[in-house]
Amino acid sequence: MPTIWTYADVLEDKLTSLSLEILTKAAQLGDASAILLGSAPDDAVQTLGNHGAKKIYRCADPIFDKHLVLPAAKVLEELINQHKPDVMLFGTNYTGRDLASTLSARFDCGALTDVGELEARDGSFVATIPALGASYQNTAIHDWQGTKIMLARPKAFEAKPVGGTAEVVEVPAPSDASLTRVTVTDEVAQKAEGPSLEDAKVIISGGRGLKSAEHFQMIRDLADLLGGTVGATRAIVDAGWVPYALQVGQTGKTVKPSIYIACGISGAIQHLAGMKGSKTIIAINTDPDAPIFKNADFGVVGDVFKVVPQLIEEIKKRKRA
Amino acid sequence: MNIAVCAKSVPTSSVTIEIDPTTKRVIREGVPKELDPAAASAVEEALRIVEAHGGEVTVVSMGPADAIDDIRKALAMGAERGILITDVALAGSDTLATAKALAAAIKREQFDIVICATEATDTYSGLVPGTLAELLGYAPLTFAKEVKVDGNKVIIHRQSQSGYQVVEAELPVLITTTSGINEPRYPSLKGIMGAKRKEIVEYKAADLGLDGQVGEGAAREKVLAIGKPPAREAGMIVTDEGDGGVKIADFLAELKVL
Numbered sequence A: 001m002p003t004i005w006t007y008a009d010v011l012e013d014k015l016t017s018l019s020l021e022i023l024t025k026a027a028q029l030g031d032a033s034a035i036l037l038g039s040a041p042d043d044a045v046q047t048l049g050n051h052g053a054k055k056i057y058r059c060a061d062p063i064f065d066k067h068l069v070l071p072a073a074k075v076l077e078e079l080i081n082q083h084k085p086d087v088m089l090f091g092t093n094y095t096g097r098d099l100a101s102t103l104s105a106r107f108d109c110g111a112l113t114d115v116g117e118l119e120a121r122d123g124s125f126v127a128t129i130p131a132l133g134a135s136y137q138n139t140a141i142h143d144w145q146g147t148k149i150m151l152a153r154p155k156a157f158e159a160k161p162v163g164g165t166a167e168v169v170e171v172p173a174p175s176d177a178s179l180t181r182v183t184v185t186d187e188v189a190q191k192a193e194g195p196s197l198e199d200a201k202v203i204i205s206g207g208r209g210l211k212s213a214e215h216f217q218m219i220r221d222l223a224d225l226l227g228g229t230v231g232a233t234r235a236i237v238d239a240g241w242v243p244y245a246l247q248v249g250q251t252g253k254t255v256k257p258s259i260y261i262a263c264g265i266s267g268a269i270q271h272l273a274g275m276k277g278s279k280t281i282i283a284i285n286t287d288p289d290a291p292i293f294k295n296a297d298f299g300v301v302g303d304v305f306k307v308v309p310q311l312i313e314e315i316k317k318r319k320r321a
Numbered sequence B: 001m002n003i004a005v006c007a008k009s010v011p012t013s014s015v016t017i018e019i020d021p022t023t024k025r026v027i028r029e030g031v032p033k034e035l036d037p038a039a040a041s042a043v044e045e046a047l048r049i050v051e052a053h054g055g056e057v058t059v060v061s062m063g064p065a066d067a068i069d070d071i072r073k074a075l076a077m078g079a080e081r082g083i084l085i086t087d088v089a090l091a092g093s094d095t096l097a098t099a100k101a102l103a104a105a106i107k108r109e110q111f112d113i114v115i116c117a118t119e120a121t122d123t124y125s126g127l128v129p130g131t132l133a134e135l136l137g138y139a140p141l142t143f144a145k146e147v148k149v150d151g152n153k154v155i156i157h158r159q160s161q162s163g164y165q166v167v168e169a170e171l172p173v174l175i176t177t178t179s180g181i182n183e184p185r186y187p188s189l190k191g192i193m194g195a196k197r198k199e200i201v202e203y204k205a206a207d208l209g210l211d212g213q214v215g216e217g218a219a220r221e222k223v224l225a226i227g228k229p230p231a232r233e234a235g236m237i238v239t240d241e242g243d244g245g246v247k248i249a250d251f252l253a254e255l256k257v258l
Helices: A017-029 A044-050 A070-083 A094-106 A213-225 A234-238 A269-275 A291-295 A304-320 B037-053 B065-077 B095-107 B128-136 B189-195 B244-254
Strands: A003-008 A031-037 A053-059 A087-091 A112-115 A117-121 A124-131 A136-142 A148-152 A167-170 A183-189 A202-206 A229-232 A259-263 A280-285 A298-301 B002-006 B009-011 B033-035 B056-062 B081-085 B113-117 B139-150 B153-160 B163-170 B173-177 B200-203 B221-227 B236-239
Touching: A003 A017, A003 A053, A003 A070, A003 A094, A017 A031, A017 A044, A017 A087, A017 A117, A017 A148, A031 A044, A031 A070, A044 A053, A053 A070, A070 A094, A087 A094, A094 A148, A094 B095, A094 B128, A094 B139, A094 B153, A112 A124, A124 A148, A136 A148, A183 B153, A202 A213, A213 A229, A213 A259, A213 A304, A229 A234, A269 A291, A280 A291, A280 A304, A280 B244, A291 A298, A298 B244, A304 B244, B002 B037, B002 B128, B009 B065, B033 B037, B033 B065, B037 B056, B037 B065, B037 B113, B037 B139, B037 B173, B056 B065, B056 B095, B065 B081, B065 B189, B065 B200, B081 B095, B095 B128, B113 B128, B128 B139, B128 B173, B139 B163, B153 B173
Parallel strands: A003 A031, A003 A087, A031 A053, A053 A167, A087 A148, A112 A148, A202 A229, A202 A259, A259 A280, A280 A298, A298 B236, B002 B056, B002 B113, B056 B081, B081 B200, B113 B173, B139 B173
Antiparallel strands: A117 A124, A124 A136, A136 B221, A183 B163, B009 B033, B139 B153, B153 B163
16 A cells, blocks of 8 residues: 655644645545644544544644744655655645645655646556646656655545544654744734635636726625625736635636636636636626637626626526515 | 846747647747746846845746847846856756756855746746755745845745735745736836846856756656546537626526526
8 A cells, every 4th residue: 555645734723625635535545644733723633534644743833833844844854754655745735835845856856736636556646737727637647766746736636534533643843943944923814705715606706807996896796696705817816906815716716616607707727727627607708709618608798797787686686586 | 135036938928828749848939928927026026125225136047048038028127137048958847957957057146035936827836936945045935925125134925825924034035926916117118228238148957067957858747648638518608689697697597596
């Protein structure tokens, strides 16, 4: 059985769903362990065990919360040298990218990122990687005799409880002063409204076709009526119309709602990469050649300023009836 | 304050990027290119730092020979010098080899700060900056949406999934900037004229002692096959004839959402 380690990270005092997604996958492929460093909720060990971790390498020292990248990379380096797992799997998120890229240099091993599927085949691990905003897909292997370093995309795998319990292996905190060079001095939370994008069943998103920030209100109104939440393209986030927390796409959130309504969004690959997995996609755009229509189950070629208000009125009417 | 900015020349955003099925690489030849908009933001951030604190900005790019045009654009914005790493031996390099090449060029000089975009706009791997920071031994300050320099300390607002963190480190540091960090300036006519006289140093792999460490042969990521993902089934597209909103409502009703 191959040994597959996963890195568990915590956000707002909860294990991220990405941590549980990659752990579930690891447990399907072999003997799974999780690395859990820094502060974590009380039930983290239980949750990780329940998602397939047989062992949890744990160090609760505050150094990992106070100092980014270097202490965690040091612990990972030493544990990997000691136990030589076949694969070290991260999620493609901020922490995962920082740590995997650091280890890539430290072990001179490189890394595979944006993995969308992972299979054990004839003793090697074959990754399917959506490339260029998922307009292509590669199959690739990490051709390296040591521990293979990979990062998996959010939502590539489904997190599933399997009902196990994990053995906890306490790991000593690193103490080398050179590891504390990157220091967190403050944290500022910016709350997004409504259900979180990753969990929403219905998402209404707006793009540059809305022409100005105040028109985003109709996207919110539509989301409220449908019990959904709002998303946005990178273009309007960069323009400052809405906060980054709403960004759907390669550099924002990856979402898989039941229904995704794209309003005034052309469908740049960067955006498609984040929402292509939606079950049903509805698009409204003035340009009949916009790439979004190739990915839509239902599309209306028309003016968002006419179609969306009419849709809002129609939903209100039907709800009254 | 001497700053190196890693800047990639990428296919312009209007171009649909294709992959050559034989070489399994992004087709870069004969494709109109631009200075990666994400890198332009990194250049802008570097210029703002030297304008406030003194020093100069050097632009480092690895790519085909025509990447020199986009280095000139960064020089026209106000960077002082360019370094181009170009060699057929570099083709097919993975993220590790790319970071090694950039590190080798950067190590030849003394830089207090290296700035990269969080990821390039064409391939989005996002692994080169972190790898580069480790190879250089610089403190990584990643995902910055705001950068401040205070003496020998750099303070950033690091984008997080739930807001941001205030993070600091002492020089030397490697900063990665997020795309919305600033609005890159347009080069002035004077800047464009001046850029023609600015120095651009060119390195080949051998100049940097990289023989055997870069290019497809050295890549740890072996691409076995490349293809198109399963296409989504064609949907129904209608033109709005005054009833577009009603039709969407009908569709939502079919899905039992209404």
